[in-house]
Amino acid sequence: MFDLSNREFWTVVHGLVLGTVFLLLLGGGLAGLWSLQPGYLTTAGVRERMRRMYVGMWAMAVTAWATVITGTWIVYPWYRAELSVVGDDDFAGCAGAILPGDTCSPRDFLKSNASGDTASWHNFGMEWKEHIAWAAPFLITAVAFIVAYYGPRIVRRPWLRTATIVMLVGGFAAAVIGGLYGAFLNKIAPIS
């Protein structure tokens, strides 16, 4: 009951658990940052909100790092394993495959076009996702530091608040590209 292979477990941790936590934290962080404007909160409200934002922003940064590290160092090697090479044929192991398997990794499966026109999912989707997703931890860590450094002073700095939101949204966009393509790729060529 509820069996998960080691690979499925880590795929779920990388994409579903960490990704969901990241998005939840981002929603709270964005709303919190947006509300740091003169006249929006009482003094007690600012104090209470800042406590949540300090914890939430650093948690978001840690989650972003954990997501890209597990994705790159645990899940990605399974995706890109070269299993299908036989002689001069790079994709011999994928011949007739309808899903990746023991002789056909997800990357080989997609590039082989063994089950439809799938090569673009790797050549564009995976190639974009595996790189751009790493922008998220850089940007979110910077945002967490700025929020921690200035604290309630951000209320008096509308431009700084806007710039911080731009960085947060940039990190979100990078994470969304990674998350969306990850979900599609794991549907078309699952790691199992």
Added chain:
Amino acid sequence: MTMNETNVKGDRIVDAPEIESMHLDDRVDGPAAAVMLSAGIGIFVLGLLTLLAEANVSIHDFLGELEFDKGVGPLAGKTILASAGFFVSWLVLGLAMRHKEVDLRRWFWIAFALGVIGAVLMFPPVFQAFASE
């Protein structure tokens, strides 16, 4: 609401009565500029290495050697070096600018430009246009 405004190095400071009772000390903008720039540097390094790995086989192989036999390939080297670029530049710039009042807008836009260039360089149609045969 009427807001009195002052400027510090180009940034607008507005009145916010709700935080005045907190008696907060002033903060210089150097450390924030440092982390903004570092984020831009990290993204730019990743984009540049993505393009170079595609264009040059030697660089591709060198980046792949940083995978520690984990099967990550050149992505290992790209992300390790980009992360190092982020953290090392943050440390160096953070120390250099920790007591400095700077024009935060200027540093933000420099970081923004680096980030955008890096993101463009890691867009597949761009870096794949430089692929070596």
